[in-house]
Amino acid sequence: xxxxxxxxxxxRADGSATHTTSLFTILAAVNGPIEVQRRDELPEEAAIExxxxxxxxxxxxxERWLESVLAALLKSVLLVHAHPRTLMQVTLQVLKExxxxxxxRRRLGDVxxxxxxxxxxxxxxxxxxxxxGRTVVAGLAVVREDGDGVVVDPDEKALAGCxxxxxxxxxxxxxxxxxxxxxxxxxxxxxxxxxxxxxxxxVAIAPTGEDEAMMNGDGTPAPWLRQALEGNAxxxxxxxxxx
Amino acid sequence: MAxxxxxxxxxxxxxxxxxxxxxxxxxxxxxxxxQPTRPNGxxxxxxxxxxxxxxxxxxxxxxxxxxxxxxxxxxxxxxxxLRASDIPHPPSEDIHPxxxxxxxxxxxxxxxxxxxxxxxxxxxxxxxxxxxxxxYRVWSTLLNSRILDxxxxxxxxxxxxxxxxxxxxxxxxxxxxxxxxxxxxxxxxCLDGNASDTVxxxxxxxxxxxVLPRAWWDADQERILCSSRLAExxxxxxxxxxxxxTFAVFSTASPLKDRAEAESWVLADPDGAExxxxxxxxTVVIAATGDGATATLLSLEKSGGSVIGEAGVAEPIEYSAx
Numbered sequence: 149x150x151x152x153x154x155x156x157x158x159x160r161a162d163g164s165a166t167h168t169t170s171l172f173t174i175l176a177a178v179n180g181p182i183e184v185q186r187r188d189e190l191p192e193e194a195a196i197e198x199x200x201x202x203x204x205x206x207x208x209x210x211e212r213w214l215e216s217v218l219a220a221l222l223k224s225v226l227l228v229h230a231h232p233r234t235l236m237q238v239t240l241q242v243l244k245e246x247x248x249x250x251x252x253r254r255r256l257g258d259v260x261x262x263x264x265x266x267x268x269x270x271x272x273x274x275x276x277x278x279x280x281g282r283t284v285v286a287g288l289a290v291v292r293e294d295g296d297g298v299v300v301d302p303d304e305k306a307l308a309g310c311x312x313x314x315x316x317x318x319x320x321x322x323x324x325x326x327x328x329x330x331x332x333x334x335x336x337x338x339x340x341x342x343x344x345x346x347x348x349x350x351v352a353i354a355p356t357g358e359d360e361a362m363m364n365g366d367g368t369p370a371p372w373l374r375q376a377l378e379g380n381a382x383x384x385x386x387x388x389x390x391x
Numbered sequence: 392m393a394x395x396x397x398x399x400x401x402x403x404x405x406x407x408x409x410x411x412x413x414x415x416x417x418x419x420x421x422x423x424x425x426q427p428t429r430p431n432g433x434x435x436x437x438x439x440x441x442x443x444x445x446x447x448x449x450x451x452x453x454x455x456x457x458x459x460x461x462x463x464x465x466x467x468x469x470x471x472x473l474r475a476s477d478i479p480h481p482p483s484e485d486i487h488p489x490x491x492x493x494x495x496x497x498x499x500x501x502x503x504x505x506x507x508x509x510x511x512x513x514x515x516x517x518x519x520x521x522x523x524x525x526x527y528r529v530w531s532t533l534l535n536s537r538i539l540d541x542x543x544x545x546x547x548x549x550x551x552x553x554x555x556x557x558x559x560x561x562x563x564x565x566x567x568x569x570x571x572x573x574x575x576x577x578x579x580x581c582l583d584g585n586a587s588d589t590v591x592x593x594x595x596x597x598x599x600x601x602v603l604p605r606a607w608w609d610a611d612q613e614r615i616l617c618s619s620r621l622a623e624x625x626x627x628x629x630x631x632x633x634x635x636x637t638f639a640v641f642s643t644a645s646p647l648k649d650r651a652e653a654e655s656w657v658l659a660d661p662d663g664a665e666x667x668x669x670x671x672x673x674t675v676v677i678a679a680t681g682d683g684a685t686a687t688l689l690s691l692e693k694s695g696g697s698v699i700g701e702a703g704v705a706e707p708i709e710y711s712a713x
Contacts, residue, residue: 209530212523220695224670227646253490255531281646323697327673327704330535332687335708342701 150369151301153271153376155383163276166243167268169288170303173244174264176272181234188235193228195235200265203242210258218265221317221326225270227279236278238269246304253308256290259330260307262315263288266326267373274377284325285352285373286317287345291337298337298344314341318349415668418641422656431460431662438636438660441592445600452573453601453627457593460662461583466593468601469574472546472615473497475567491541493534500529500575502590508582509663525590528690529577532591532676535689536633538598543628544571546615548608568608569615573601584662587674591635601627633678633689637661638707639669640698655698657707671696675708 151169158164161177168174181194188195198215200207218238226236246257263286270284290302290310299306307313312331319325324346329338352373410417410430421430428434441459448454451467458464473495475481482494492498502525507514518526533539546569575597577590605623609616618624639661644653658665661672673693677686688708693699 209523209527212520213527216520216524217692217694220670220672224694224696229646253534254493255534258531319697321697324693324700324704325697327691327693329688329691330531332535332537332689334685334687335705338688338691338704339701342704 150372151267153267153372155271155275155376155380161272161276163272163274163278165268165271165275167264167271168244169264169267170301171246171288171307172242172261172264174261174268175241175243176265176268177239177241178237178269178272178276178278179239180236180276180278181231182237184233184235189233192232194226194231194233196222196226196228197235197237198222198269199237199239201239201241203245214258214262214265217262217326217328218269221266221284222269222273224325225280225282225284225319226273227281230279236273238272240265240269246307256307256310256313256330259313259315259328260288260302262286262326262328263317266315266317271373271376274380282319282321282325283353283373284317284319285349286315286326287348287352289314289316289341289345289348291331291333291341295337298341300344300348312337314338314345316342316345316349318346320353322346322350410664414664418665418668419643422641423654427656429658430664433660435656436659439662441589443592443596445596452603453597453599455593455596455600457589457596458581459585459589459592459660461581462585462589462662463579463581464586464589464593465578465580466590466597467576468597469576470571470601470603471574472569472606472617473572474569474615488541489537492539492544495570497541497544497570497572498530498533498539498575499572500526500533500577500594502526502529502577502579502586504579504582504586506578506580508579512579512582521586525577525586528587528674528692529575529590529594532633532635532690533594536631536676536678538630538633539573539627540630541570544573546570546606546608548610569606571603571606582663584664584666585637585660588635588637588660591633591676595632595634598627598629599632603627631678631687633676635674635676636707637672637674638699639665640671640673640696641665641669642671642696642698644696644698657699657703659707671698673699673704673707677708 154166156164157166158177163178165176184195196219198219200211200214266286289298289300291312293309293311312333314329317326351369354371439460441457444456447456448467452470453468456465502522504512504522505514505516545567547565548568550564550566602624605618606615639658640655642655675691676689678689679686
């Protein structure tokens with residue numbers, strides 16, 4: 149299943165997006181640049197605040213960890229120096245997670261949610277019109293219990309029966325911006341996953357040609373992120389008859 | 392880069408003032424020398440040598456005080472009993488034993504930074520983001536490594552089957568009557584960067600020091616009894632001894648400059664001042680496997696920038712591998 153992006157589901161947030169993968173649905177809202185509390189104010193750059201709400205209940209240490217990972221990533225993506233002494237506020241709500249029918253080890257499921265959070269947060273930042281230094285696209289892969297075979301974008305069953313889980317984020321130049329790996333793995337396996345996810349990420353933002361329909365016909369994965377971003381740009385420019 | 396020492400004498404700053412005013416250029420001035428040496432006197436790939444002191448807390452089952460540079464961490468392990476009859480929703484029989492530790496919550500780590508360990512962590516405050524994510528990372532690494540088998544924590548009892556006419560020689564049945572729950576309390580008493588490595592080292596040292604008293608099920612009193620004799624107490628059987636290593640990246644990259652102009656240095660075991668000016672960081676947790684020949688990675692975390700790529704990940708791993 150190819151990931152889906154819906155733009156601007158929330159009308160009152162500066163930017164918002166819904167992102168659906170085979171495992172998770174994330175609703176992201178971005179407000180910024182807005183006024184910052186004196187305590188968090190930074191003299192030379194914008195502060196970044198990430199709030200993650202889990203599917204049920206209130207957040208705990210797990211969410212704080214995810215927030216700190218995401219804040220560090222967003223700081224390397226957003227042009228924070230362009231808005232000093234302000235705040236970029238990103239709020240992420242998990243709407244759907246793997247059902248309890250298949251028992252996913254919690255600590256592996258925690259890494260699995262990261263790519264969905266990253267992509268949702270990025271799409272919402274684009275929707276909010278925040279100045280971005282680069283594009284980021286994240287992917288998820290697991291290594292099967294037998295130690296061989298990388299499964300990209302795993303379903304619940306693959307996630308439940310995996311040995312290690314890897315979340316990686318790449319920019320358009322194919323540089324590794326984010327890596328979170330958990331489980332038990334060797335360097336060689338990590339390198340395999342790296343190559344596979346790098347290709348997946350490159351495909352997601354590959355330039356679309358004129359023969360877009362023909363490309364998708366032969367089973368090659370669609371550049372879903374680029375399509376969503378181009379659609380976004382087209383909509384934004386529609387009022388002046390551009391595109 | 393502006394370096395106060397090159398200016399006219401009237402404007403020159405002392406070393407400490409330079410470090411306080413512009414920590415970034417101060418670190419850069421050190422690193423751009425022909426022999427890059429960090430302000431704390433270490434080479435870029437040099438770790439601080441930790442000192443480990445175990446068994447200093449008398450009322451806990453195991454404890455350790457670890458000090459690396461100016462970062463000092465105390466860890467105490469307290470074992471408490473969880474009776475099998477008190478588990479509200481016992482996990483199903485077919486659950487994998489490795490998952491039982493997570494399912495029952497037998498390992499409970501908690502990292503406390505609100506001890507006045509650094510100016511940014513005021514005493515008495517509720518645990519902040521760093522403290523909570525450290526707790527979470529200790530918890531997830533403990534479970535990822537499968538460091539403790541559930542059998543080391545289980546308290547078993549061999550039940551004699553009641554005399555039955557139909558089955559005269561019924562086999563005695565082994566049932567689990569309870570579990571040890573390990574509360575791992577980690578207090579950071581002084582923080583000068585790289586809390587995660589020191590915290591993890593303290594947990595490992597405390598685990599190696601932990602002894603559990605002999606516990607058995609008393610069928611007459613229907614409760615678990617513990618022996619007070621030290622000779623009967625057993626230390627924990629650890630499956631592996633993972634090591635965490637953190638690296639920070641100092642980079643002169645800026646959105647205002649050309650990408651190709653940027654220089655960057657990877658600094659092992661960053662101290663507080665270096666953490667403040669480094670955006671990108673990577674933490675690797677490695678455990679040596681039984682034969683010691685290959686290393687298993689338990690976690691690899693990297694965020695905040697793009698300097699460490701594929702080669703950048705491999706190099707420190709090979710470096711920290713046993």
